[in-house]
Amino acid sequence: GIQVEQSPPDLILQEGANSTLRCNFSDSVNNLQWFHQNPWGQLINLFYIPSGTKQNGRLSATTVATERYSLLYISSSQTTDSGVYFCAVDGNYGQNFVFGPGTRLSVLP
Amino acid sequence: NAGVTQTPKFRILKIGQSMTLQCTQDMNHNYMYWYRQDPGMGLKLIYYSVGAGITDKGEVPNGYNVSRSTTEDFPLRLELAAPSQTSVYFCASSYLFLGAEAFFGQGTRLTVV
Numbered sequence: 001g002i003q004v005e006q007s008p009p010d011l012i013l014q015e016g017a018n019s020t021l022r023c024n025f026s027d028s029v030n031n032l033q034w035f036h037q038n039p040w041g042q043l044i045n046l047f048y049i050p051s052g053t054k055q056n057g058r059l060s061a062t063t064v065a066t067e068r069y070s071l072l073y074i075s076s077s078q079t080t081d082s083g084v085y086f087c088a089v090d091g092n093y094g095q096n097f098v099f100g101p102g103t104r105l106s107v108l109p
Numbered sequence: 110n111a112g113v114t115q116t117p118k119f120r121i122l123k124i125g126q127s128m129t130l131q132c133t134q135d136m137n138h139n140y141m142y143w144y145r146q147d148p149g150m151g152l153k154l155i156y157y158s159v160g161a162g163i164t165d166k167g168e169v170p171n172g173y174n175v176s177r178s179t180t181e182d183f184p185l186r187l188e189l190a191a192p193s194q195t196s197v198y199f200c201a202s203s204y205l206f207l208g209a210e211a212f213f214g215q216g217t218r219l220t221v222v
Contacts, residue, residue, distance in 0.1 A: 009139060028219035033211065041197055041216055048210035088211075097142070097201075097211060 002027045004100035006087055012106045014076050021072040021103045023087030030090050032063050034072050037084045037102070046072070048086075077107045115125060115200050115214035122190040122221045130185040130217050132200030140203045141183040145169065145196040158183055168200050190221045194202070 003026040013019055023032070034046040047054050047061040049070065054061055057085055058077075063070040075103040110165060117129045134141065139160045144167075146154040154167030158177040172194055174186040183202075197218050204210040 008210060031209065031211075035213075041218065043213045043216065044174075045210070047211065097152075097154065098143075099144075099153075101151050 006100040113214035138202035
């Protein structure tokens, strides 16, 4: 089945810093989503981005489907950005949503 | 527009007890899914449904059962709870099986003691 890798596994930032999270996947996909899981466990949709670039406030994402990766950019990070960021893709062979292992982000005041 | 609603939010079960996790969506999505998330890990698919009356196993189905009698509801049943089922359970729905945005519920945190 499709494999999803995320890097880095852990990231510690000072408030105000910028960061880039990466998601690599092993096969072509129909869908890719980025989620933020906050410290209370809630899973929040950030982007639905099978290809192209999207922006939402301080966050933006780019997926290059032909090269099988996606990037999530966080600018001017805030303590509320802390949590785990997951990338999830669906494969072409009926595998609904395979999640990556996540990147744990800690933003320090 | 509630989206995907899960109940309960928290539950503690004793070994061998049974329970049903409820999931309802109001977006008229055909596709619904149950995932579990073990501590420090990503989500794994337990069961999914492509429409009322149709369900299929995902990656980790053992110890669980599902049913789908209506488009809106997709309950997950644990028959004989085991400590290995201690996890956070997420229900999700989407309009299409492949290629569509998936919407997740807020999760049910289950502890089996």
